[in-house]
Amino acid sequence: MNGMYHRHLTPTKLALTAVFTALVFVISSQIPPIPIPATGGYFNVGEVTIYVAALLFGPFVGAFSGGVGAMLSDLYLGFGVFAPGTLIIKSIEGAIVGVLNIKLKKTIPNTTIRAVISVVAGGMTMVLGYFIYETLLALLIPGLGIVAIAEIPLNIGQMLVGLVIAVPVMYSVLRVFPQLKSHL
Secondary structure, three states, X not given: OOOOOOOOOOHHHHHHHHHHHHHHHHHHHHOOOEEXXXXXXXXXXXXXXXXXXXXXXXXXXXXXXXXXXXXXXXHHHOOHHHHHHHHHHHHHHHHHHHHHHHHHOOOOOOHHHHHHHHHHHHHHHHHHHHHHHHHHHHHHOHHHXXXXXXXXXXXXXXXXXXXXXXXXXXXXXXXXXXXXXXXX
């Protein structure tokens, strides 16, 4: 696992990216997503996987798996109108969580506190991103009947559920693979 945060892709990082992309897709699309009629979107727990990927393996794995895995879930579930926005928004979310977690290591030694700050920052970016994207969709395609503001509390809830589950999952992974601790 040496060199995981280097700018070049190692075979390990590439494999982790593929695995987490598949996990984001499966968890977002197969753990029953809950439709949100006001926006035409859906509530899911895929955030958990994005956060775990970004916290444990950095911004590239978090961004790629978050963006591509969630976009594929949108397409698979019939929410194609959200796919372009999801690709961008979830990629940015995963990148922010990963980058911030690494940057905060210099000033915050506590892994849990770093994870919470990183996830809240990335998650609030997701909330804002979907608000902007859905507002644009409502303006461009009024027939969709999207009310972007209605999804804000649900997206905040999705972020908080992701946070509450991701941090214990992160610690569980670290117990099984203690060699990852040197990367946190």
